[in-house]
Amino acid sequence: MTNTASQPLFETVAFIGMGLIGSSMARRIKRDGLADKITCAVRSEATRDRVLELGIADEAYCDIKQAVGDADLVMVCAPVGANEAIGAQLTGALKKGAIVSDVGSVKQSVIRDIAPHLDEGVHFVPGHPLAGTEHSGPDSGFPELFEERWCILTPIPGENEAAIAKVKALWEACGMYVECMDADHHDRILGITSHLPHLIAYTIVGTATDLEDALRQEVIKFSATGFRDFTRIAASDPTMWRDVFLNNREAVLDVLGRFQEDLMALQRAIRWGEGDKLFELFSRTREIRRGIVDAGQYFANFSAEGEDRKSDEKSKKKPAE
Ligand SMILES: NC(=O)c1ccc[n+]([C@@H]2O[C@H](COP(=O)([O-])OP(=O)(O)OC[C@H]3O[C@@H](n4cnc5c(N)ncnc54)[C@H](O)[C@@H]3O)[C@@H](O)[C@H]2O)c1
Ligand SMILES: O=C(O)C(=O)C[C@]1(C(=O)O)C=C[C@@H](O)C=C1
Numbered sequence: 001m002t003n004t005a006s007q008p009l010f011e012t013v014a015f016i017g018m019g020l021i022g023s024s025m026a027r028r029i030k031r032d033g034l035a036d037k038i039t040c041a042v043r044s045e046a047t048r049d050r051v052l053e054l055g056i057a058d059e060a061y062c063d064i065k066q067a068v069g070d071a072d073l074v075m076v077c078a079p080v081g082a083n084e085a086i087g088a089q090l091t092g093a094l095k096k097g098a099i100v101s102d103v104g105s106v107k108q109s110v111i112r113d114i115a116p117h118l119d120e121g122v123h124f125v126p127g128h129p130l131a132g133t134e135h136s137g138p139d140s141g142f143p144e145l146f147e148e149r150w151c152i153l154t155p156i157p158g159e160n161e162a163a164i165a166k167v168k169a170l171w172e173a174c175g176m177y178v179e180c181m182d183a184d185h186h187d188r189i190l191g192i193t194s195h196l197p198h199l200i201a202y203t204i205v206g207t208a209t210d211l212e213d214a215l216r217q218e219v220i221k222f223s224a225t226g227f228r229d230f231t232r233i234a235a236s237d238p239t240m241w242r243d244v245f246l247n248n249r250e251a252v253l254d255v256l257g258r259f260q261e262d263l264m265a266l267q268r269a270i271r272w273g274e275g276d277k278l279f280e281l282f283s284r285t286r287e288i289r290r291g292i293v294d295a296g297q298y299f300a301n302f303s304a305e306g307e308d309r310k311s312d313e314k315s316k317k318k319p320a321e
Contacts, residue, residue, distance in 0.1 A: 014071035022077030023141030081243035107183035123163035191251035
């Protein structure tokens with residue numbers, strides 16, 4: 001999908017944080033002329049220089065207030081644990097009518113940490129593009145990241161409809177399908193589909209890392225099997241994922257409790273040789289996998305080699321509602 005709008009959707013978009021997600025959005029906005037100008041707030045001088053060198057922002061500042069002063073849209077693209085401090089910098093810094101949005105993986109905490117800091121007349125439309133990789137930083141972004149994936153918006157009831165429509169239009173122009181839901185519902189769903197799998201991957205790879213040296217060497221040597229997929233996920237950014245778990249604590253602990261019970265049931269079935277139970281579960285989970293492929297949502301591995309990505313392209317199609 002490309003921008004079908006004859007004009008840019010925004011005059012100035014300001015990014016706070018220019019890592020994988022911020023830089024992918026900025027690349028898409030630049031590529032398709034979705035805004036006249038991009039500014040950003042980036043803390044390190046080296047990254048500010050890099051962002052300008054890559055040509056994905058027109059202006060890069062250390063100071064958040066300077067970066068957002070002229071913005072019609074501010075996209076907060078930092079780890080969710082930074083939101084309270086970022087929100088505090090937005091007070092008194094924005095034009096009347098400006099929209100603040102974000103890409104954080106947890107939505108209730110983003111609303112808790114940012115909304116109280118926003119002045120009257122500033123709109124807030126939290127969002128979460130369900131697309132990513134295990135890489136971080138401005139060099140890891142690419143404009144096609146969001147293509148044909150879902151984006152969830154979680155506006156607070158009563159928020160300005162025109163502001164919601166503008167953020168929706170931007171994500172659609174970035175190639176995404178957009179749906180609105182409550183932040184609480186979002187956090188429960190993502191607790192199951194994204195946060196729990198990451199926790200499991202970190203655990204499995206952590207367990208293998210703790211094995212004695214000889215065994216660990218062999219795990220690495222023979223990891224071209226199932227383990228390899230877990231290592232990709234477990235290579236994801238530690239700051240981002242620490243913040244996700246600390247900020248979606250209840251939903252994650254809830255689903256983790258259920259997962260532990262299910263794991264115990266499997267442990268019991270293996271111990272007592274209950275093959276029919278194992279077979280029945282593995283057959284059901286296979287169906288789920290088929291459902292995901294049929295819904296056009298299996299093309300997630302955008303890892304460095306690009307090899308998996310190409311093969312995934314074959315299964316792309318518009319996802320089921
Ligand atoms: N990586 C993914 O797969 C993915 C997918 C969807 C959403 N998200 C969400 O997007 C956000 C950004 O993730 P990312 O993958 O782009 O991370 P990243 O590490 O690539 O980039 C994060 C950026 O935020 C900046 N930053 C960190 N702390 C900051 C602070 N206190 N103040 C200002 N800037 C700060 C960093 O310098 C960096 O530029 C996170 O909230 C994450 O939950 C990530
Ligand atoms: O493909 C990956 O590397 C991801 O983990 C991306 C992923 C996910 O869990 O699907 C990770 C976190 C997000 O908030 C959204 C997307």
